[in-house]
Amino acid sequence: MPRTLFVFCFFCHFAFAQTIQQCKYRFDTYLNFRGSLNNRVQFTNDAIYILDEKGKKEIAVYANEIELFAKFLVNNPFSKQEQLIKFKGVKKLSKSKCDSIFDKITDKKKKNKYDNKLPLSGYRIAIDPGHTAVNLTEALIEQKFLYFRKDSINHPYDTIKIFESALAFNTAQLLQKMLEEQGAKVLLSRSQENYNSFNCTYSQWLSVHKTRVLDSLYNNKILPKLKYTKFIKDNDHDLFWDFFRDYDLNNRAKVMNDFYPHVSVVIHYNVDEKNEPWKQVTKKNFTMAFIGGAFTNDNLDKAENKVHFLRLLLTDELNQSEKLAALTVSNFNKNLSIPIASQFDASYLKDNCLLTKSPGVFSRNLNLCRTINSPLVYGESLYQDNETECDALMKTDITYKDLKTNDRLLNVAKSYYQAVFKFIKK
Numbered sequence: 092m093p094r095t096l097f098v099f100c101f102f103c104h105f106a107f108a109q110t111i112q113q114c115k116y117r118f119d120t121y122l123n124f125r126g127s128l129n130n131r132v133q134f135t136n137d138a139i140y141i142l143d144e145k146g147k148k149e150i151a152v153y154a155n156e157i158e159l160f161a162k163f164l165v166n167n168p169f170s171k172q173e174q175l176i177k178f179k180g181v182k183k184l185s186k187s188k189c190d191s192i193f194d195k196i197t198d199k200k201k202k203n204k205y206d207n208k209l210p211l212s213g214y215r216i217a218i219d220p221g222h223t224a225v226n227l228t229e230a231l232i233e234q235k236f237l238y239f240r241k242d243s244i245n246h247p248y249d250t251i252k253i254f255e256s257a258l259a260f261n262t263a264q265l266l267q268k269m270l271e272e273q274g275a276k277v278l279l280s281r282s283q284e285n286y287n288s289f290n291c292t293y294s295q296w297l298s299v300h301k302t303r304v305l306d307s308l309y310n311n312k313i314l315p316k317l318k319y320t321k322f323i324k325d326n327d328h329d330l331f332w333d334f335f336r337d338y339d340l341n342n343r344a345k346v347m348n349d350f351y352p353h354v355s356v357v358i359h360y361n362v363d364e365k366n367e368p369w370k371q372v373t374k375k376n377f378t379m380a381f382i383g384g385a386f387t388n389d390n391l392d393k394a395e396n397k398v399h400f401l402r403l404l405l406t407d408e409l410n411q412s413e414k415l416a417a418l419t420v421s422n423f424n425k426n427l428s429i430p431i432a433s434q435f436d437a438s439y440l441k442d443n444c445l446l447t448k449s450p451g452v453f454s455r456n457l458n459l460c461r462t463i464n465s466p467l468v469y470g471e472s473l474y475q476d477n478e479t480e481c482d483a484l485m486k487t488d489i490t491y492k493d494l495k496t497n498d499r500l501l502n503v504a505k506s507y508y509q510a511v512f513k514f515i516k517k
């Protein structure tokens with residue numbers, strides 16, 4: 092890099108520098124679940140330390156290294172992030188080492204080149220439509236479906252049959268069309284409503300890929316023998332919950348992160364938890380969204396989680412995610428007329444989440460909230476088992492740009508679209 096350009100970059104990167112105080116604010120606001128990390132993370136005037144289970148300093152990030160680390164973590168794949176943090180440990184990097192790492196960082200988040208004047212041209216948006224099952228065999232394993240007979244003869248459908256994967260995929264397609272029309276480049280983490288991120292159904296994965304994948308993870312010493320033997324013997328249901336679900340989620344994050352998105356949207360549809368086993372309708376309906384954070388002490392025992400934790404602590408992704416999620420929840424509330432959930436409206440909000448200052452936005456350490464490397468919103472727009480929603484969600488009476496859908500899904504997609512648009516344009 093020519094000297095003059097380097098000096099310019101040096102100053103502009105300091106203009107946006109993250110300070111220890113800003114990191115401490117993120118730690119207190121989003122990351123430290125009810126003081127659980129007090130013995131694992133230490134802030135001093137000039138450094139942030141991550142401690143191991145026994146209280147020994149394991150990783151140190153000094154004040155003058157924060158911006159370098161933030162930039163490195165945002166612009167590199169997970170394997171490189173892991174390498175740098177392992178190499179770093181508690182040592183202080185020399186000025187020349189910092190400069191040489193800094194010089195090698197490529198700005199992967201720069202906008203795509205474009206030749207039109209559409210408002211979202213140059214921006215990349217990744218969408219994960221949650222789940223995968225759209226038939227009863229697979230849905231009985233995944234447990235993300237509603238299937239029951241309604242008790243009233245006044246309803247237009249006597250049987251309610253809804254697969255969350257299909258709702259999420261339809262919404263993702265609608266949102267994709269809306270964003271692409273404004274010039275954005277959009278990536279979906281899976282290509283069909285019944286596919287996972289490996290581009291097949293779970294049943295296909297079992298018959299075609301299972302043995303090869305487990306063998307390879309075992310041979311590469313990623314999977315210990317005990318787990319390998321268990322997984323090989325597991326029935327399809329247990330293997331899904333013991334292994335496949337996280338394996339797929341990690342791959343979804345990888346597919347999305349390789350795209351270096353400016354914004355990520357994770358689409359889910361909720362149910363009333365008190366209505367379990369969901370064989371009848373509920374009168375309740377609430378809207379909410381999750382962002383990353385709410386780490387507990389034992390979350391930091393896993394080496395890979397320390398890398399995600401540091402990224403969330405040192406970069407401003409969580410601050411940005413809160414803004415995006417707040418816009419999304421406010422749109423769900425206005426466009427769909429659904430009340431915004433408070434922490435008292437579901438036990439997981441009270442027990443597993445940290446409240447943010449934005450209504451309906453909660454920090455929760457869900458796999459994708461932790462692993463996606465961009466500002467994100469993990470939306471739970473409505474309760475599928477609500478007495479009016481379940482009928483409305485089963486309809487396919489509207490066509491939007493060749494896609495069959497219904498009024499509710501279209502409004503959910505519009506809400507995400509308006510939030511992403513406003514977030515980027517701000």
Ligand SMILES: [Zn+2]
Nearest residue numbers: 221255359360
């Ligand atoms: Zn879901």
